[in-house]
Amino acid sequence: MQIIKYPTRSEWSKILARPVFDTSSLNNTVSAVLNDIKERGDDAVFEYEEKFDKVKLSSLVVSEEEINNAENLVSDELKAAIRKAKDNIEIFHRSQLFETKKVETTPGVTCWQKAVGIEKVGLYIPGGTAPLFSTVLMLAIPAKIAGCKEIILCSPPDKEGKIHPAILFAAKEAGVDKIFKAGGIQAIGAMAYGTETVPKVYKIFGPGNQYVMAAKQLVSLRDVAIDMPAGPSEVQVIADETSIPAFVAADLLSQAEHGADSQVVLTSTSEPFISEVLHEIERQLFELPRREIAEKALQNSKLILLKDNREVIDMTNEYAPEHLIIETAGYMDIADEIVNAGSVFLGNYTPESAGDYASGTNHTLPTNGYAKAYSGVNLDSFVKKITFQKITKDGIRNLGRTIEVMAENEELFAHKNAVTLRLMEKK
Missing domain, CATH: 3.40.50.1980 (Nitrogenase molybdenum iron protein domain)
Structure with missing residues (x-):
């Protein structure tokens, strides 16, 4: 994994780029x-x-x-x-x-x-x-x-x-x-x-x-x-000195074992903590049955040291991760400012694997930055919403002139006439 210390904002886009494949x-x-x-x-x-x-x-x-x-x-x-x-x-x-x-x-x-x-x-x-x-x-x-x-x-x-x-x-x-x-x-x-x-x-x-x-x-x-455009799976973990290194390492590896093209990112304001997590990753990786796959994924992955929580929040919203785990002391303060993420997991005892399997939320989520514009799969993904309207005689009298003016100014006179004829009808 690559450790990156205090990158400037102008470098973020390059650092956060997903793996690119010739398609x-x-x-x-x-x-x-x-x-x-x-x-x-x-x-x-x-x-x-x-x-x-x-x-x-x-x-x-x-x-x-x-x-x-x-x-x-x-x-x-x-x-x-x-x-x-x-x-x-x-x-x-x-x-x-x-x-x-x-x-x-x-x-x-x-x-x-x-x-x-x-x-x-x-x-x-x-x-x-x-x-x-x-x-x-x-x-x-x-x-x-x-x-x-x-x-x-x-x-x-x-x-x-x-x-x-x-x-x-x-x-x-x-x-x-x-x-x-x-x-x-x-x-x-x-x-x-x-x-x-x-x-x-x-x-x-x-x-x-x-x-x-x-x-x-x-x-x-x-x-x-x-459902949505999607690509290889990804996770970002936000952690600080109060987080538990073993938990964070496990969360990163749980995503890395998905596939060689997965990406995992850790953002933190604590340099000693990043070192502890790296040690835990090396220890836990050795015990994984899918170790070879996870190792390949870790080649695309980053441990990023940032100055403060403002940078952490801004970088997260720029990255727009599929999965976001916030394991800091003040996780709700950070979570309240997250606007781009597929699914968010809060606190030390909420692993991403809970959402993958059994907590109840959906695990089919936007990847590759699409969380800036797409939601994950939910009930609305399986429905279409049909609009209905009912206008009474009084209703067309109340709204008719508004419609006529707008239609006339768009030069769509048949549209206007559809209203005018109704307005001319005798009571």
């Missing part, structure tokens, strides 16, 4: 695969499953028997944990349900909104180096609460043609309607365009590698909505 050939590959799936449907998906996931499938559909058998392959302890996490995620997301309120903006003019679940949504669940069954809960549960009528899920099978049993169990618990064996670009293409087997959806959710992210962004240009 020119990647986009060409992704575009070619997507076009092929659009043209040939299932046949193309089968071929790319064999090419990329190294499995020859006879069907893309996960059968009811496979789903039921998966439950027997998941330990009772894990089933209980998934159900507990499901309860907390449901409680938090149900609290976000939209309440319709009718508002009279002018006497006789009433306006309101209605929240409607997106009818068909597709969830992509990675299954490579780590089977993300927690993401199934994070996406399917709010989709169900929102009232989405069709929830489908795609996840890459292993070389035996099977999806990890914990993913299948979580999908069943969360109310997924259909599950398909498809990974990577081919899964995104199948959900975006529809094939003989996989239904076309209206919006695609879920994380993935660079190929998946590129595919989501390409299909979103014309064919389907997506």
Whole structure:
């Protein structure tokens, strides 16, 4: 990890840059695969499953028997944990349900909104180096609460043609309607365009590698909505001399083990504390099963010493981290001034992994600085809001002249006439 001491503000942008990868050939590959799936449907998906996931499938559909058998392959302890996490995620997301309120903006003019679940949504669940069954809960549960009528899920099978049993169990618990064996670009293409087997959806959710992210962004240009642009995962920890070095090191490593392209950042005003954390990272890293992955991620990571909390806050808002952990003595004072972050974790006993799994908040979050403009996935991600208005005869008389003047000055006289005719009607 790189230690950076008292950088000037003019240096912040360069210091906080995310790892950059050459995506020119990647986009060409992704575009070619997507076009092929659009043209040939299932046949193309089968071929790319064999090419990329190294499995020859006879069907893309996960059968009811496979789903039921998966439950027997998941330990009772894990089933209980998934159900507990499901309860907390449901409680938090149900609290976000939209309440319709009718508002009279002018006497006789009433306006309101209605929240409607997106009818068909597709969830992509990675299954490579780590089977993300927690993401199934994070996406399917709010989709169900929102009232989405069709929830489908795609996840890459292993070389035996099977999806990890914990993913299948979580999908069943969360109310997924259909599950398909498809990974990577081919899964995104199948959900975006529809094939003989996989239904076309209206919006695609879920994380993935660079190929998946590129595919989501390409299909979103014309064919389907997506949850958000995203990239490799990241965390920033804000700590001071009152923080616990072992906790901070563990928080940084928990993000580093996600993938070699993850980024972790520590910002602190205490130089001795940074040294303690570095020592703890070295000690804990040695014991990690995913040590090699974490070591690669740490090459992209920074320990930054700053002058005061003002600089810490300003740098954080400039970085706009996906995950932000504030483990300082006065964490609420800092938190109150944070305006750019995906999800914030407060105090020594709130690890980012709580949000990843079971506290109730959603772990599908904007990365790569997109937290400056995007929210993480929430109940609103799965609904659209339709506006309604009702104007009475008195209402059009009260508001009509305002509309006429505005339409006339925009030189849209048919707009004006639609009001004028109503105003001329006899009482």
